[in-house]
Amino acid sequence: MAKLNVVIPAVEVEVNGQKYRKVEREAKTGDIVKITDFIVPDFIEDGGFYEVVRIDSCGYPQIFDEDGDECYLCKDAYEVYEKVAEPATPQYRKVMKEEYEEATKPKPNVSVGDKVRIIRYQCNWTEGTIVTITEPDVGGVGKTARAVSEDGRIFLTDYDSFELLSAEELAQIAEEAKWAKIGRKVNEFKRGDLVRVLRTMGASSLRKGQIVEVAVPDGTTEPEVFVGNGGTRYAGVELIIPVEQRFDLQKEAA
Structure with missing residues (x-):
C-alpha cells in the first residue's frame, strides 16, 4: 500500500475516518506505523504512515512500499499506532406506554x-x-x-x-397481635387490670412507674385508676397484667 494521507491530532491519527492511537509496543497486523528512521530507501518516505499487512517469521512488520512491493521494517525505524475502538451505535426501538410504565x-x-x-x-x-x-x-x-x-x-x-x-406499621401489627392474644383490641382496658403509670396527669397521689388498678376504663389510654386513699384519678397507663390473669382475684373468688 502506498503512503497514506492522514490527519494528525497529537498522538492520534485518522485514516479514511478510522482513528489510530500511538502505543508503546511491537507492531501487529492491522496496525499502522510511522516511519521515523531518516535513512530509508527511496521507495519508503521518512515520516510517512504505512499499514502493517503481516508479521514475518522473524517478527518484522511487513508493509507495501511506494512501488507496491512488500518490504520489512527494522524495529527501531517506526512508531506504532493501533485502531481506536469506536463506541457501538445505540440501537433504538419504539416502546409502548404500558411497557415504559412497567419498566420504570x-x-x-x-x-x-x-x-x-x-x-x-x-x-x-x-x-x-x-x-x-x-x-x-x-x-x-x-x-x-x-x-x-x-x-x-x-x-x-x-x-x-x-x-x-414501614417500621410504624410493623410496630402497630405487633401491638395488635399482643392484645389479640388476650382477646382484646389495642388499648382496651378493663376494670381490675393492673397497669403501670406513664403519665400522672397532674395527680399528686400518683408517680410515674407506679403499679395501680384500673377503676373506670373509658376506651382510651388514660382511664381512671385507684389511688391510695380509695379515690380515683386519670392517668396515662400501659397494661401489665389483665384482670383475667390476676392470681389474687382468683384466690378471692375461690
Whole structure:
C-alpha cells in the first residue's frame, strides 16, 4: 500500500475516518506505523504512515512500499499506532406506554424476613394479607418474590401485588397481635387490670412507674385508676397484667 494521507491530532491519527492511537509496543497486523528512521530507501518516505499487512517469521512488520512491493521494517525505524475502538451505535426501538410504565415502576427493595402487605389478589391470598418474604427475587429477574403467610401457606407474589410495611406499621401489627392474644383490641382496658403509670396527669397521689388498678376504663389510654386513699384519678397507663390473669382475684373468688 502506498503512503497514506492522514490527519494528525497529537498522538492520534485518522485514516479514511478510522482513528489510530500511538502505543508503546511491537507492531501487529492491522496496525499502522510511522516511519521515523531518516535513512530509508527511496521507495519508503521518512515520516510517512504505512499499514502493517503481516508479521514475518522473524517478527518484522511487513508493509507495501511506494512501488507496491512488500518490504520489512527494522524495529527501531517506526512508531506504532493501533485502531481506536469506536463506541457501538445505540440501537433504538419504539416502546409502548404500558411497557415504559412497567419498566420504570419502582421495584420493592425487599430482603428475606421482610413483612409485606398483599394489595392485589394473589395466589389465594386476599388483599390485606400480611406475609413474610422468604425469597426476594425468584428467577433473578426482579419481578417475583416467594413469601409465607402466618398460617404457613407459601406462594409466589408479583412485585406489583404487595407493598413493604414501614417500621410504624410493623410496630402497630405487633401491638395488635399482643392484645389479640388476650382477646382484646389495642388499648382496651378493663376494670381490675393492673397497669403501670406513664403519665400522672397532674395527680399528686400518683408517680410515674407506679403499679395501680384500673377503676373506670373509658376506651382510651388514660382511664381512671385507684389511688391510695380509695379515690380515683386519670392517668396515662400501659397494661401489665389483665384482670383475667390476676392470681389474687382468683384466690378471692375461690
